[in-house]
Amino acid sequence: MGSVRLVALKGRLAASFFNGSLRGFQRNPTLSIRCLSSNMSPPSKAVVYEQQGPPDQVIRVIDLPPVEIRESDVCVKMLAAPINPSDINRIEGVYPVRPPVPAIGGYEGVGEVQSLGSAVRGLSPGDWVIPSPLSSGTWQTYVVKEESAWHKVSTDIPAEYAATVTVNxxxxxxxxxxxxxxxxxxxxxxxxxxxxxxxxxxxxxxxxxxxxxxxxxxxxxxxxxxxxxxxxxxxxxxxxxxxxxxxxxxxxxxxxxxxxxxxxxxxxxxxxxxxxxxxxxxxxxxxxxxxxxxxxxxxxxxxxxxxxxxxxxxKWMSSERAKDSRPMIDYLLDLVRRGELKYEMELVPFEDFHVALDKALGKLGSHPKQVLTF
Ligand SMILES: NC(=O)c1ccc[n+]([C@@H]2O[C@H](COP(=O)([O-])OP(=O)(O)OC[C@H]3O[C@@H](n4cnc5c(N)ncnc54)[C@H](OP(=O)(O)O)[C@@H]3O)[C@@H](O)[C@H]2O)c1
Structure with missing residues (x-):
């Protein structure tokens, strides 16, 4: 009984950080507890902010409990995710469109499929996927989203390129x-x-x-x-x-x-x-x-x-042309594979998030794009 209560409590915490990826507890905490023995994600570590403001003051790295993987869901273990200027602006509250707080940071990234809901047909464990269209919440170790939210990319390019291909x-x-x-x-x-x-x-x-x-x-x-x-x-x-x-x-x-x-x-x-x-x-x-x-x-x-x-x-992503964004992404990743598109990045372990953030904020002088690795 004690352990069930603990899980339920964690469920409420997860619900408060709900942003579309950790949602099982928010939808139905009782159901989520029942599903613990069936299809659940691993616990996740996430960079969250409960209010907008200076990123180095409002951000915390916290543990989130497992969430239910529904039948059309895919659970992805994140591999890499960048810190883009727009991520900073969203946290600062100066970006015109931003997720409601509390929120998990990050807007693009790449991960490896860890496990699948029973109705998923187009992806398999081990595949690499990116959120497409872009969506917030990539600064966490495990992300659960519907199959349609993921775009499969090939695994023969460095993960940091797949992680950064969309925004820039x-x-x-x-x-x-x-x-x-x-x-x-x-x-x-x-x-x-x-x-x-x-x-x-x-x-x-x-x-x-x-x-x-x-x-x-x-x-x-x-x-x-x-x-x-x-x-x-x-x-x-x-x-x-x-x-x-x-x-x-x-x-x-x-x-x-x-x-x-x-x-x-x-x-x-x-x-x-x-x-x-x-x-x-x-x-x-x-x-x-x-x-x-x-x-x-x-x-x-x-x-x-x-x-x-x-x-x-x-804005372009909400236009009619956005339906072509996945082939465009594939084209760009093909250029990467052929060595025709490259750019400077600095890979930083997720544990060192705050160092990467300071560099992305320009506090430590000029640095290449900070890419978190998980
Ligand atoms: N409108 C859109 O849809 C869209 C899409 C993607 C990106 N963006 C924007 O494009 C810009 C670049 O993004 P990114 O991710 O490519 O950048 P990035 O790789 O993170 O690099 C930051 C760039 O900004 C320069 N910079 C930093 N602080 C500056 C300052 N105070 N004055 C002048 N230059 C400064 C840096 O120059 P140094 O090398 O000299 O440090 C570097 O060239 C950002 O403003 C981002 O929000 C907009």
Whole structure:
């Protein structure tokens, strides 16, 4: 009797952290207790926040009890999940769409199928799957979701790429294809070129024969960073201070003036992107890393007729085109397999979550994308 009461108590705790993945206890605690002997997930460790606020203050790592695996459910043992800037923004409460609190962090990742409900036909234990469409709650050791929520990916690529393929590479792919029509030989310009989106833009553009002009922050070791981006296919890489000249176009050399620019940063860095654009060009803003507004000169509108657009993957995901997202993800992972798409990541054991968080928050200087491994 004592042990049943303990499980029921844990059930209530799980219910309070319900976000779609740990749901058995919330739906029917009594039933869940009865099912303990049948199809239950293992207990899970999860990164949770009970209120929005500064991530390093509101986040806790806690143990969650097993949950029921219903007949169409798949229980997945997570292998890897990144800390993306938007994850931070959701926890801070500044992202326009965020899960209700209390919530489990993380929005993408990859895991291995551990066990299945009796009606699951398309997946087997050992398969690798990613949540598709994206959904919150990937920063935990076991996730239970319906079969339809998972997309099977092949196991012949490093797990960290499967874990990170959706939020950033898919954004890069869509932004290159969904705005101005680009042809081989054209050029694009972007800031935030060291971001994963930026690194993907360089490589996906190159595959299509499109040149890239890249802007990075000033930093110690910028020459090495430039070399790394050039190895990925960047044509030109400039620090922001190198572009404090009257005519940035004198730096284009033989490259055509870009018709399309991507803004990851805002502030002065966005102004530099605009300066490179040709008459009638478009700048697409997708990130605001500097937390500063985009300022556009009057003459940019009158004499250059520039257009300002925005891209948000979450909105794209709710459009008609999202039905094609799984083949697009497969295409991107195929590029990874062939060595044509790569980007820098730092793998961090889940136990060291708080170290990874500090790095992702920029508290310890500039670091590659933090990817938790389980
Ligand atoms: N709109 C969308 O649908 C969408 C989709 C995906 C990503 N995003 C956004 O795209 C941006 C990049 O995401 P990511 O995951 O690719 O990034 P990431 O790999 O985590 O890299 C962060 C990038 O931001 C730069 N950065 C950090 N703090 C900065 C600051 N104060 N000023 C200027 N630059 C700063 C870093 O430059 P250093 O290398 O110099 O540190 C690095 O290039 C984020 O804003 C993210 O929210 C938007």
């Amino acid at each position: 590479p898919l954004t890069a792919l869509r932004m290159l294809e969904d705005f101005n029509k680009l042809n081989s030989g054209d050029a694009i310009v972007q800031n935030g070129a060291t971001s994963i989106v930026g690194q993907c833009i360089i490589q996906l553009a190159r595959i299509q024969g499109i040149h890239s002009i890249n802007i990075i922050r000033d930093r110690v070791g910028s020459e090495e960073v430039k070399e790394r981006l050039k190895k990925l296919g960047a044509d030109e890489v400039y620090t922001e201070s190198q572009l404090e000249i009257k005519n940035v176009k004198s730096l284009l050399g033989g490259l055509p003036e870009p018709a399309l620019g991507f803004n990851c940063v805002g502030g002065n860095s966005a102004t530099l992107v605009l300066k490179f654009l040709r008459q009638g060009g478009t700048m697409v803003t997708y990130g605001g890393m500097a937390k500063k507004p985009v300022t556009v000169s009057t003459s940019s509108f009158i004499f250059k007729d520039l257009s300002l657009r925005g891209f948000w993957l979450q």
